[in-house]
Amino acid sequence: xxxxxxxxxxxxxxxxxxxxxxxxxxxxxxxxxxxxxxxxxxxxxxxxxxxxxxxxxxxxxxxxxxxxxxxxxxxxxxxxxxxxxxxxxxxxxxxxxxxxxxxxxxxxxxxxxxxxxxxxxxxxxxxxxxxxxxxxxxxxxxxxxxxxxxxxxxxxxxxxxxxxxxxxxxxxxxxxxxxxxxxxxxxxxxxxxxxxxxxxxxxxxxxxxxxxxxxxxxxxxxxxxxxxxxxxxxxxxxxxxxxxxxxxxxxxxxxxxxxxxxxxxxxxxxxxxxxxxxxxxxxxxxxxxxxxxxxxxxxxxxxxxxxxxxxxxxxxxxxxxxxxxxxxxxxxxxxxxxxxxxxxxxxxxxxxxxxxxxxxxxxxxxxxxxxxxxxxxxxxxxxxxxxxxxxxxxxxxxxxxxxxxxxxxxxxxxxxxxxxxxxxxxxxxxxxxxxxxxxxxxxxxxxxxxxxxxxxxxxxxxxxxxxxxxxxxxxxxxxxxxxxxxxxxxxxxxxxxxxxxxxxxxxxxxxxxxxxxxxxxxxxx
Numbered sequence: 001x002x003x004x005x006x007x008x009x010x011x012x013x014x015x016x017x018x019x020x021x022x023x024x025x026x027x028x029x030x031x032x033x034x035x036x037x038x039x040x041x042x043x044x045x046x047x048x049x050x051x052x053x054x055x056x057x058x059x060x061x062x063x064x065x066x067x068x069x070x071x072x073x074x075x076x077x078x079x080x081x082x083x084x085x086x087x088x089x090x091x092x093x094x095x096x097x098x099x100x101x102x103x104x105x106x107x108x109x110x111x112x113x114x115x116x117x118x119x120x121x122x123x124x125x126x127x128x129x130x131x132x133x134x135x136x137x138x139x140x141x142x143x144x145x146x147x148x149x150x151x152x153x154x155x156x157x158x159x160x161x162x163x164x165x166x167x168x169x170x171x172x173x174x175x176x177x178x179x180x181x182x183x184x185x186x187x188x189x190x191x192x193x194x195x196x197x198x199x200x201x202x203x204x205x206x207x208x209x210x211x212x213x214x215x216x217x218x219x220x221x222x223x224x225x226x227x228x229x230x231x232x233x234x235x236x237x238x239x240x241x242x243x244x245x246x247x248x249x250x251x252x253x254x255x256x257x258x259x260x261x262x263x264x265x266x267x268x269x270x271x272x273x274x275x276x277x278x279x280x281x282x283x284x285x286x287x288x289x290x291x292x293x294x295x296x297x298x299x300x301x302x303x304x305x306x307x308x309x310x311x312x313x314x315x316x317x318x319x320x321x322x323x324x325x326x327x328x329x330x331x332x333x334x335x336x337x338x339x340x341x342x343x344x345x346x347x348x349x350x351x352x353x354x355x356x357x358x359x360x361x362x363x364x365x366x367x368x369x370x371x372x373x374x375x376x377x378x379x380x381x382x383x384x385x386x387x388x389x390x391x392x393x394x395x396x397x398x399x400x401x402x403x404x405x406x407x408x409x410x411x412x413x414x415x416x417x418x419x420x421x422x423x424x425x426x427x428x429x430x431x432x433x434x435x436x437x438x439x440x441x442x443x444x445x446x447x448x449x450x451x452x453x454x455x456x457x458x459x460x461x462x463x464x465x466x467x468x469x470x471x472x473x474x475x476x477x478x479x480x481x482x483x484x485x486x487x488x489x490x491x492x493x494x495x496x497x498x499x500x501x502x503x504x505x506x507x508x509x510x511x512x513x514x515x516x517x518x519x520x521x522x523x524x525x
Contacts, residue, residue, distance in 0.1 A: 001321060010357060015272070021282070024085075028195040028437075029462060031183060032062055032244050032449045035047060035048055035049065035087075035408050036049065036054045036056075036122060037083060038046075038056070038122050038207045038208060039207060040059075040203075040204040040207050041203050041204055042060070042076075042077050042078065042079045042080065043079050043080040043081070043082075043084055044082070044083040044084065045059060045083070045084055045085075045086040046083045046084070046085055046086060046087070046129065047086050047117075048086075048087040049219050050118075050152060051152050051156075051392075052120070052152070052156065052255035053118055053120055053152040053155045054118070054119050054120070054121065054122065054208075055087075055116065055117070055118050055150075056086040056116065056117040056118075056119075056208065057086055057087060057088055057089045057090070057114075057116045057455070058086055058087075058088050058089050058090035058114045058116070059086050059090075059114055059115050059116070059146075060072035060077040060078075060113060060114050060162070061074075061077060061113055061114065061115050061196055061197050062076065062077055062093070062113040062193065062196045063075040063076065063077055063078060063113070064110070064111035064112075064113065064262035065110060065111075065113060065167060065171070065193075066110050067292065068109055068253060068292060069198045070110065070171070070291075070292045071171075071174060071179045071189060071288075071291070071292065072184065072189070073184065073185065073189065073192045073196075074113060074189075074192055074193050074196040075137065076241070077200075082326070084410075087096060087273045089114075089116065089145040090111035090112060090113075090114030090145070090165065091107060091108065091112045091114075091165075092105060092106070092107070092108045092109070092112060092113055092143040092165070092422075093108065093109070093110070093112035093126070093143065093165050093167055093168045093171070093172075094108045094109060094110045094112070094146060094168070094169075094171055094296050094300065094365060095108060095137075095141045095142075095167065095168045095169050096140060096141065096169060096287045096300060096303055098141070098305075100141070100350060100351070101141055102141065103146055109296070110167075110171055110296055111409070112165050112167070113165060113166070113167070113193055113196070113197075113352075114146065114164075114165055115162055115163065115164040115165065115197055115200070115211060116144065116145065116150055116162065116164075117153055117160065117161070117162050117205075117208050118150065118152065118154070118155040118161045118162075118163075119160045119161075119208045119209050119210065119448070120155050120156060120158055120159075120160075121209055122207070122209050123209060124158075124209045125212035127206065127209065127210060127214075128158055128159060128160050128209050128210050128211060128214075129158075129159050129160070129210070129211060129215075129216065129466075129469040129470045130159070130161075130162065130201060130205050130210040130211060130212070130214060130215045130216065130469070131154060131159055131160070131161050131162070131215075131216045131218060131465075131466075131469045132161075132164065132197070132198065132201060132215060132216070132217045132218070133149055133161065133162065133163045133164070133218055133219060133223070134164060134166070134217065134218070134219035134223035134224075134226045134227060134358055135163070135164075135165075135219065135220075135222075135223050136147060136219065136221030136222040136223040136224070136431065137175055137221070137397065138222050138308070138310075139168060139169070139172065139190065139222045139225075139308075139309065139310045139311070140168055140222070140308065140309070141169075142168065142222070142223075143165060144163035144164045144165045144166075144229055144264045144478065145163070145165065147440065147443040148434060148435050148438060148440045148443045148444070149163045149434070149438060149440070150163055150440075151438050151439050151440035151443070151504060152439075153438060153439025153440070153458075153462050153499075154438065154439065154462060154466060155386045157462070157463075158465045158466075159466055159469055159470075160205060160208050160209055160210035162197075162205070164193075164194065164197040164202060165193075166190045166191075166193035166194050166197070166226075167189050167190040167193055168190060169300075169303065169307075169309050170275065170300075170303060170307070170309050170433075171189070171190075171299075172189050172190025172191075172193070172309065173187045173188065173189065173190055173309035173311060173312070174187060174275070174406075175187030175188075175256075175258050175268035175269065175271075175272055175309075175312050175314070176268075176269065176272040176273070176276065176287075176290045176308055177258070177269070178287040178291070179267060179288050179291070181229045181288075185314045185317050186258045186268070186312065186313070186314045187258075187309075187312050187314060187517075188311050188312065188314055188317040188318065190226075190311070191226060191229055191233070191311050191317055191318075192232075192235065192317060193322075193370070194230060194236075195230070195233070195235045195236050195239065195317075198215070198230075198236060198239040198240060199239065200215065200324075201239075202213060202215075211291060213239040213241060214241055214242075214469070214470070215239070215241055215242075216240065216241065216242040216243065216244060216468065216469040217230060217239075217240040217243050217244070217247065218243070218244035218245075218246065218337075218465070219244075219245070220245050220246040220247050220431060220433065220434050221248070221249075221347075221430065221431060223246075224244075224245040224246050224247055224250070225247035225248050225249060225250045225311075227243050227244070227245050227248070227252040228243075228245055228248055228251075228322055228326075229250065229311055229318060230243075231243060231322075231326070231331045231332050231334075231474040232316075232318070232319075232322050232325040232330055232331050232332075233317050233318060234316075234319065235316075235317055236332075236417045237332065238332075240332075241334055241335075241472070242334050242335045242336070242337075242468060242472050243334055243335075243336070243337070243338040244336075244465065244467060245336070245339075245398065245470065246339065246340075246433055246434075246437075247339075247340045247341060247344060247391050247430060247431070248336075248338070248391070248394060248395065248398075249390050249391055249394055249432070250322050250394060250398070251322075251323050251324070251393070251394030251395070251397040251398050251517070252393070252394060252397055252411065252514070252517030252518055252520060253323070253325045253394070253517070253520070253523045254267045254321050254323075254520065254521060254524035255310065255311060255312060255313060255318075255321065255322065256271075256310065256312045256313070257312055257313045257314075258312060258314065262313075262321075263520060263523075263524055264523045266406075268309075268312045269300075271307065271308075271355075273307065274304075274307075275302060275303065275304070275307060276291070278302045278304070279291075279294070279298070279299075288522075308352075312399060317487075321521060321524055322520060323397065323398075323521050326397075326398055326401035326402070327401055328330045329404065329405050331401065331402070332403065333402075333405045333406070333407045334407060334472070335408040335409075335410075335468070335472030335473065336399070336402045336407055336408070336409050336410075337399075337401050337409075337410045337411070337412070337465075337468055337474065338395045338398055338402075338409070338410075338411055338412075339395055339411055339412035339413055339414060339492070340391040340392045340395050340413065341385065341387075341391075341413075341415070341427065341428040341429065341430060341432060341433055342386070342388065342413065342415035342428045342496070343383060343425060343426055343427030343428055343429050343430070344387040344390060344391040344392070344412065344429075344430050345357040345382065345383035345384075345386040345387055345430075346425070346429035346430045347390075347429075347430035347431075348360065348386045348390070357379070357382035357383050357385065357386035358382050360382070360385055360386040360389050360390060361382040361385040363385075363389065364385055364389070367387065368442055368512065369381060372508055372509050372512055373385070373509070376516075380426065383426070383427075384467075387499075388509050388510070388513050389513055390507070391430075392413075392506065392510070392511075392513075393510055393513035393514055393517055394517070395411065396411075396490070396514060397514055397517065397518075399411050399487075399522070400484050400487050401488055403485065403486060408473065409471055409484060409485040410468070410473075410474055410482055410484060410485055410493070411485040411490075411491070411492045411493070411505075412482075412492060412494070412495055413492050413493070413494045413495070413496075413502065413505065414428050414432070414433045414436075414461075414494075414496070415426055415427060415428050415494055415495065415496030415497070416436070416453075416454075416457045416495055416496045416497070417432075417447065418432070418441075418444075418447055418450070418451070418454050419451045419453065419454065420446065420447045420448050420449055420450075421446065421447070424483050428496075433461070435458070436454075436457055436458040436462075436496065437458075437461050437462060437465050438459045438462070439458050439459075439462050441454055441455070441458055457495065460479065460480075460495065460499065461495060463476070463478075463479055464479060464482065467479070480493075480499045480500070481501070482501070483501060489503050489504065490503070490504050490505050490507055491503050491505070492505035507508055
């Protein structure tokens with residue numbers, strides 16, 4: 001069945017059905033009174049009421065990773081006496097303050113391992129599904145505290161929602177042998193933070209009305225990459241029951257190792273050595289101790305514009321290339337949702353350089369481009385190649401590997417462009433989907449006006465995502481049918497001007513990029 005969205009006068013059937021479906025799943029907190037208090041394994045927390053939802057912000061899930069704990073695996077949080085206020089967000093994790101930063105960076109700190117919990121009620125009649133969001137930002141920037149990520153639309157439907165902070169840039173992913181002692185890992189500290197947050201959820205989410213057996217981990221961009229790393233990390237085994245990957249580039253592209261060059265990626269050791277050389281440290285025996293003694297600001301100042309610290313194959317947290325682990329069936333066999341947007345190239349246009357759409361397009365021979373992308377030229381062609389190469393083919397690959405292990409898979413393609421963006425965007429930009437899923441369009445600073453069509457699409461997407469969290473299947477009465485993905489049919493639900501199932505979605509383009517991507521993955525052995 002196909003539904004058409006009217007931008008300014010939304011056809012009543014879809015809007016009313018979507019609203020009815022959403023409201024049928026709502027668990028509303030009624031009444032007023034004292035601020036909510038709950039008890040977790042480290043002490044009591046006092047939250048706040050936000051509309052008809054309860055919010056607990058800035059909750060520590062690990063000890064501050066400072067001093068001797070810098071560049072170490074996260075440690076359990078310390079307990080406290082009395083009732084701890086949980087009404088304000090914790091610090092934003094320390095990160096570079098670059099021109100690409102999309103939010104005000106106020107008082108960043110390495111003491112940032114906190115999370116936020118949003119729940120409709122603390123003591124529901126039946127434990128509620130849980131959704132844990134991992135933010136994006138290229139592993140270098142971002143925050144789980146942003147208004148775009150912390151709305152009430154999802155919890156109002158009877159879901160406990162958690163947003164987390166994790167270590168970023170050099171604090172989260174610097175890899176160097178000097179920092180490894182005993183059984184410690186090389187780098188991947190930010191990924192281990194996500195594991196620690198999920199362990200905290202398993203121990204404590206019942207205190208917020210959540211069901212630890214129904215945890216969905218979801219994220220976008222680098223956050224979706226983190227989701228896929230967690231899918232194959234032994235450290236995250238059994239910590240979640242469903243996974244949603246929005247615009248991930250994890251799949252066939254090899255990621256760095258500590259001492260070995262992989263594809264376009266130099267060894268993580270080389271990046272770390274170059275960074276440490278810029279610090280001009282005095283010669284002493286204990287390099288790790290000198291690095292851990294440096295001020296946060298001095299470390300950030302030494303980062304070069306091209307420094308990009310990311311997760312690596314360390315043999316422990318990530319035993320091998322993630323795409324290879326998926327192909328070997330080593331991933332968690334859980335219901336899985338994956339997809340991307342129609343103008344993912346907006347990311348490349350923002351970053352530029354070797355990550356630009358023009359650079360990506362040069363990787364495909366002219367004859368192949370003419371055959372696969374007829375009628376496209378110039379920037380439109382570059383953008384299409386970039387989206388396929390960097391995001392959509394990886395989504396297709398991972399969906400195939402999940403289907404191979406008999407996990408339920410649903411795939412989407414988001415092409416709706418908000419009315420206020422149509423004049424300046426040829427499609428749905430990278431990260432545009434987040435506010436639609438979260439129901440936080442009112443926080444989007446570039447939207448001067450949110451139309452009825454925008455709101456209908458947001459309700460639709462929130463409804464699908466919430467239903468998936470409830471039972472591992474996004475379908476429910478009142479929403480257009482979304483069939484499961486299969487390699488032969490490659491059925492994808494397009495969410496755009498029409499909400500419709502596309503069979504054999506971009507089949508020729510995907511087959512081409514899958515073949516080349518898998519060859520590159522094999523060469524990384």
